Amino acid sequence: MSDSMILFPLMSGVLPRPGGGRAKGIFLPDQGGSWLARLAGTRNNLLLCPWLNDEERLYPVGVSARVLDVEAQPAFDEDGQAVPVFLATLEGQEFMRWHSFRGSQELVLAEGVETVPLRQMRKKYPAISGAGWQPAGGYTEFRGPEDLPVTIYGLDVETGREISITANLGGLVTPEQAHTIEHGIIRALQQAGLCTVRTLLSAIAHETEELKWSVEAGIRFAMPEILGQTQGGACGNPMTYLAQAYFSETFLEQLEAGENAADAVARARKSAMSQVMEDLDLTGDPQLRALEGLKKGMSHDDTPLPVAVCKRVLQQFPFSPWG
Structure with missing residues (x-):
């Protein structure tokens, strides 16, 4: 265990891949950039x-x-x-955990730092690494109860090459749970750079709440364009596809009928949401329609997954796109 190490928070961006992977980041002079310049070319890790x-x-x-x-x-x-600004090229070494931190000379020092061999610990503590790549989206294929491939795709930050990870969750979870897990993994990797049981459960909870909000706000304000929008990205599902199709169809009809663009947009929004609610048989009750929209329209399940199931789910995926 190391006594201390310079700690650099990443507000956005990606972690370099351990074992020599490289990544570039932009840092402001007064937010650690000057210290990075001093460390360049030395053997001091941060x-x-x-x-x-x-x-x-x-x-x-x-x-x-x-x-x-x-x-x-x-x-x-x-x-x-x-x-x-400073553009820094960083070379990843290994996953590490800190236990506390303190400020020192305009820097943050991590205390009680220790190496965490995540790949070797997967049997007991399964995880998916987000280091070295930028998860951009995913999709779930509903082939059948025993055949539910879930794919997460993104870009290798070093080469720009498209990469992905896939696992078949058939027989382990329902199709709705698999779709929800897909969103949770993407969000966990984007925020924490690591998808563990804890970060997955947290990401799923935040993702489903934002999806329910998008349903409620979309219906209340007649705005089909916000359906399925969350911090993790856009959710592709029957409800959003229907809303977009209905909106486009009605909007073009109104323009062809001679209506001005602003009125055509307003009419198309209301018409699209009305047709979606009718097609999906959603209730008008504000306390129920968001949950109904999530389950019936977006194919999501907001029921918390048991920890044991989360572990088995994560064990189905490779540790990273590189194996």
Whole structure:
């Protein structure tokens, strides 16, 4: 166990892949960029840890990295003004966990840092690594109760190549649960850089609440375009597809009839949501329609998964897109 290590929070971006994977990041001079420049080319490692937006805290597991190169260059703000930044190339070393942190000379130091051999621990503590790639989306194929492939896809941050991971969850969970798990894995990887039982359950809870909000707000304000929109991305499902199709059809009809664009949009929105509610037989009760829309329209299940099931789900996936 190491006494301490410089801790760099990652508000957005990705972790470099352990074992020598490289990633580039932009840092402001007063937010650690100057310190990165001092570390460039040395053997001193720093610890990169994700910031969890859902929980507003630092995740205690990250990737240690060596600073290979730091280049000062200008960036531009919203007003077109030049802002000095540092572009750093980082090389991932290994997964590490910290137990506490403290401030020191404009830096944050992680205390009680120890290596976490996640790949070797998968049998007891299954996890999926998000280090070295950017999960962008996914899809669940509803082939049958015993055949439910779930795929998460994204980009290799070092090469830009499209990569993915897939697992067949047939016989383990229902189709609705598989779709919900797909969204949870993406969100956990995007925020924590690691999908464990804990981060998966947390991500599923936040994702389903946002999906239910999108149903309720979409119906209440007649806005089909917000259906299925969450921090994790857009959910493809029968409800959103129907709403988009109905909206487009009615909008074009109104334009052809000579209605102006603003009135055509308003009419198409109301018509689309009305037809979707009728097709899916959704109740008008505000306390029930969001849950009905989630289950019947979006093919999601908001029932919390047992920990044992989560473990088996994660064990079906490879540790990373590289095996």
